[in-house]
Amino acid sequence: MQHVSPVREPLVTGGKSYHDVTQDVCRQVEAAPNVRWMAALSVALFFLGIFLYSVYRTLWYGIGEWGLNKTVGWAWDITNFVWWVGIGHAGTLISAVLLLFRQKWRSSINRAAEAMTIFAVICAAMFPVLHMGRPWLAYWVFPLQNTFGSLWVNFNSPLLWDVFAISTYFTVSLVFWYTGLVPDFATIRDRAKGPIAKVAYSLLSMGWTGSAKHWSRYETVSLILAGVSTPLVLSVHTIVSMDFATSVVPGWHTTIFPPYFVAGAIFSGFAMVLTLMLITRVVFKLEDYITMEHIALMNKIMMITGSIVGVAYITEFFIAWYSQVEFEQYAFINRATGPYWWAYWSMMTCNVISPQLVWIRRVRYSIPLTFILSIIVNIGMWFERFVIIVTSLHRDYLPSSWVMFSPTIIDIGIYVGTLGLFFTLFLLFAKFFPVVNMAEVKTVLKYTVDNGPTYTGHDPHHDLIHKPTTHGVPANAPVNYNKHD
């Protein structure tokens, strides 16, 4: 049978009208909370409780509650910090980089992905702040005069760069996300029935009316925010990687770290986006907006970044051997064959081998397989940070101080607790905020095959083209017209 590829895959299926988009997205905001949502929130709150208890233990009894020791002074917390920050990066990639590249498919997933960024950065920030031991003095990281008992901060330190990078990243992402939400809050406000909802969404929508002048400025602001967020997201993980790369620890002191970390961040971030989207689209019945095409595209990005990460692992190994530095060579042999071999090989399997399965079309388009794969990748990326940090530290230059690191129950509690914090925030977001950017989805609605142009004017130029077709496909074609299978 002859196969004709469409010029563009439909971005939204189901022949939606503008009003349908509003209805579908506002449905869960306006409806009473359902049982599934309540059940999920209770589980998340239970884990949030674990988090609060672990934080209480850490603050009341001190950092001694953690499994750190003299040799491994930095392990579980920094692993989790880098893991969470990395997850956040996919949200910015979707909202900023894909906007600059005019990837229209991003419009239905960018809201939720950006929310994920913000919540992931909140979770990430917990670890360095708690590791301070006295979080109430956290403001000491900012350049304040030494009447507080210290000198100026050290601007030569990557840890200070991190302070600036993470706080800029968090606030910029928050503002970007909120500005995008304003028009959608206005939509909810204008539909709201209850007096509380009306006032609440009126306050949130900042008096947005959708006037053409506002939209024009809004688009300018979005474009510039995307333009500054793109180098910002690259700089953030570059700086995170410099926490390690500027030290002289074998296994850390490598120039490959910045691009390798950025690729890893996007890799794990897309895995998390997939995990969240696969659940969200089913729970909130958004299958027409987050289509199989979206899932396949995200899978492809995951595969590409996963392959970059794989190449980076091999390059690191090769350079260790090629450098002829004994300590560097040992660090890598120790990673693969030392006492933490299981962590190393988990990382290799999860991050290098599993994303290659995405080459197979059936895997790319399968919801259960994608879901499993996304979880595996997140586990793998957690192990990557654990391997880089713990295996480099636990056997340092001085064999007499070689030790093993194992987390305490409090360490584990804080980690699973941040998952609780993350999902609590995400579930609240999904209930009270529009999970899909309605305004932006409406702009791409006509790009879809099954919503042909509804143009009815009398422009002579338009009459030259065959009017009832879009990209060579009849406007009234069925939804799955010339799909590959």
Place this chain on the structure above:
Amino acid sequence: MTKRFALGIFDDEDVLMHAIENVRAAGVKIYEVFTPFPIHGIDDALGIERSRLPIAAFFYGMCGLAFALWMQIYMLGFDWPMIIGGKPHIALPAFIPVSFELTVFFTCHGMVITFYTISKLYPRWRTPVLDVRSTDDKFVMAIEINESTDLNNLSKLLRENGASEVNEKEMTKN
């Protein structure tokens, strides 16, 4: 001050775009157009000037860069010079990350604050709108009217250009 408006309600943005052209050509002044999403090219059709926000953004960014460099050079170079890792007091390469971050910080926040200020967007208890459907699926063209306006003609003009409804509405603006 209370103003009266004739509202032309459109169902489709392509129809609206042509209507804008024709209504303006007929010499009618369009007060404002409310749409549920940004429409490509509507600024040109309405004669809205290109926003100067990018210039403001660049200016804020330069302020951020200058501030970051001043801060680091002053603090580590002059106020309390210390030798850190044998590096010079003013180690410019090490100042790049913070300078970059503050440039982005100032650009973003300066521009967004400007955007909300000039657009007069701030939290309000209630937001009066001319037609609530304009944030859902309708495109609303508002034309200011007074006693001397020929409403029948205006209504006819809007309908001829594809308006599905023509309504009248009063709005108090302060």
